[in-house]
Amino acid sequence: MGGPKDEEPPKLLSISPENESLNVKPTVIELLFDEYIKVENPNKGIIITPRIKKDEMEVTALKNKVTIKLNQELEDSTTYVFNFQKTIQDITESNAPENLKLVFSTGDEIDSLTFSGNVAYTFPQREKKMKDVLVGLYTVEDTTNVLTAPPYYIGAADTTGNFKLTNIKAGQYVAYAWHDDNNSLKAEEKSEHYSFLGDTITIDRDISGVQFYLDKSNLGEFRxxxxxxxxxxxxxxxxxxxxxxxxxxxxxxxxxxxxxxxxxxxxxxxxxxxxxxxxxxxxxxxxxxxxxxxxxxxxEESERRKETLETTIEGPRNFIDKLRAEFKFNKPVNEINFDSLLIKYDTASVIPVRKEWVFQKDSTKRTRLVLEWTVPDTLDFQNYIVYAGDSTFIDIENQFNKDKVEASYRRLKKETLAEEINVTVNTDERPLLVQLITKKDEIVAEKYLEETNIAEFRDIEAATYLIRAIVDTNRNRRWDTSNLYENRQAERVYYLMNPNDNNNKDTVIRGGWTLDVVIQPTKPIGLNKLPELPEEEKKALEAQINQHYEELMDKFLNKPM
Incomplete structure (x- = not known):
């Protein structure tokens, strides 16, 4: 039988150069531990600031010693930070030392400024914990950015999105955050979320309270x-x-x-x-x-076989009084055979669909048809089927749908619905697009607010929702992402938060409820800004400063020589 599981991380016995050494330019870094160790993916795991060419670096583990050959010249008068994270582990249980870090300077002082804050996603992700999210600073003279090259200073956000870059030299920088899924130390614009602060940041003191919001923005050429x-x-x-x-x-x-x-x-x-x-x-x-x-x-004239017409039915399957089915086609549709377009109920009963119940969702495309049918009061059934037989639809190439298509719908009882949900968005920003969204990311109801900040929803199905408000800055009635090249931030999105859990955006709505809720704006992207004083307070403060200055000058001028 084996002994108890080893849960103790390796202990660092010595490191060369010593931590916080000055005026050193090592070519090799050595770490000695109290037990045998291994290194796991050092090129990804070791975060080094300012950046060096990590692909030229060699990291090896032999018994209880880790050796890092830099194979490159370090910059003059620069503070370097090697954050080992969980790269170094014991060889038996993969325990890693906590907060293992080496700081040294090639000059005669250690840079000590910090840059800290939080990274969040604009839209909730399936994975609640942050993973592989980095924050970087580029010098203002640098011609690269987060899409083209790694940054000068770099650090990782923790699982809650908090980050802190340390040992920064005073200067001007441009800041970014991104999800580095492929370990390239930069953002892939087509596939990875990223964020930027539009203004140049002067770091001459510790900067805290910085906020980033990650979203996807493909800045590739549109052609x-x-x-x-x-x-x-x-x-x-x-x-x-x-x-x-x-x-x-x-x-x-x-x-x-x-x-x-x-x-x-x-x-x-x-x-x-x-x-x-x-x-x-x-x-x-x-x-x-x-x-x-x-x-x-x-x-051109062609003997190529025409593409087959394919049909699907989309949209919510539950309704209150009006059944709404949306037919989607892979080709523009020209004709409908209403003889085989039916609504079925009660096993064998059918209602032929009338022409006035069907309309084109977009007459310029003709690839979507909407069927809307208000259930008569005389029908007291809960379940219905929208049915389109084969050859119901004919496209503009005279091709018929070869297969039947059908979808089941359920009529909800009024007593099972939430009677009223009043959503107040606590902001003066307009217009607002307020939406109720299911766990499957389906929008079940939305209101566009131009004059008010209160959205009223009635007869909402009992379920768990996300409730959000989009600040529609450009008034196009949809959310728009950022554009780094135009220095334009994404439109802001606010979520109703669970009052008992700051990390939970789910809102449970039950039948018979009347609900009044308030969406609070999230912290804006960028640096912490001091609150703006009212004009009267500004004038009073200015008067006090002037008076104090005059008193000091009076004492100075009247001081005996």
Missing amino acids: IARASSIGSNFDIVLSKIPVDIEIEAPELNEKLFYRLSDRTLKFYHTALINDSLEVRLNLKDSVGFKIDTTLYAKF
């Missing part, structure tokens, strides 16, 4: 990657997905139609063969980059 005829259609492939689309062309929505699928705009023409027409595009991506151009779309 047309390819435009060509594909079969009898015309495809425009973009470098990124557009969020705003404006198209001008002859016979648009009459004979010319289009659809967006991921990054591809596909155009269809019902009459044109072996000819082309002028199409003007005005597109915008998520960061505000634009494509404004005119091109010629050519439609």
Whole structure:
């Protein structure tokens, strides 16, 4: 039988150079421990500031000694910090020393300034604890940024998002935070969350209370990657997905139609063969980059097999009095066979869908149809099925849907609903977009506030929700991300917090409830700012200072020589 589990971390016996040494320029760093040790992923785990070329560094463990060969020249008059985190561990149970750090200076003093604060995500993440989140400072003279190169000073946020960069030299810096999923020590703009402080920061004292909010912002070029005829259609492939689309062309929505699928705009023409027409595009991506151009779309005769029409039904499946089903198609739809579009209930009963119940969600695309049906008071059933048989829909290439599609819906009883939810957003900012969101990230209700800061919701299904308010600065009725190149921050998002748990944004809503809640604004991105004094207090303080100055000058001038 073995003895008790070893839970004691290795103890540092000696380190060379010694901690807080001055006027040293080591080429090798050695650490000696009281037991055999190993190193785990040192190039990722050891955080070194200011930055050095870590790929040239060699780290080895032999018995109870760790040796670091730097293989590079260090800067003059610079304080270096080696934060070993959990890189060094005992060889048996992988215990790591707590807060193991080496500080030394190549000059005659240790830089001691600090930069600290918190990093949070704009939108809640599935993983509650922070992981692989870094904060970095770039010197103001540096021509790189968080998207192009590692920073001069770097530190890691803990699992709650708090961070502290130490031993900083006085100077001017630009600050960033990012989720470094691939250990590149910089942000990947297409896949990783990041944040920036727009203004240059002068660090001549300890800076605390800094706030970052992480979100994704793809600043890659927005362009047309390819435009060509594909079969009898015309495809425009973009470098990124557009969020705003404006198209001008002859016979648009009459004979010319289009659809967006991921990054591809596909155009269809019902009459044109072996000819082309002028199409003007005005597109915008998520960061505000634009494509404004005119091109010629050519439609050629082709024997290529037409794409099959595919149909799905989306949207919430519970309703109160009005059933709403949204049909989504992979191609623009031109006709509906209402004979096979039905609402079923009570096992064998059916209601034929009428034309006036169906409308195009976006007449310029024709890829979404909405069915809205108000249940008559004479029907006292809870469960319904929206049914579309095969060949119900015909697209603009005369292709039918080959498979039936159906979806079940449940009518909610009034007594199971929350009667009223009043959400007050404690801010003067306008307009506000207040939303109720399910755990599956579905928006079940929203209000757009331009004059007031109170949103009223009625007859809400009992469930657990996130309740948030978006400050819609540009009034486009959606949240917009940041743009580093334009020094524009993302629109602010405030969540209703659980009063019993600051890390919990879930709000439980039960049937029969009337709820009054208040969303408090979160701390703004950037540095702590001193509160602005009212004008009268400013004047009074200025008068006191002037009076005190006059008294001092009077004493000085009247002092006997």
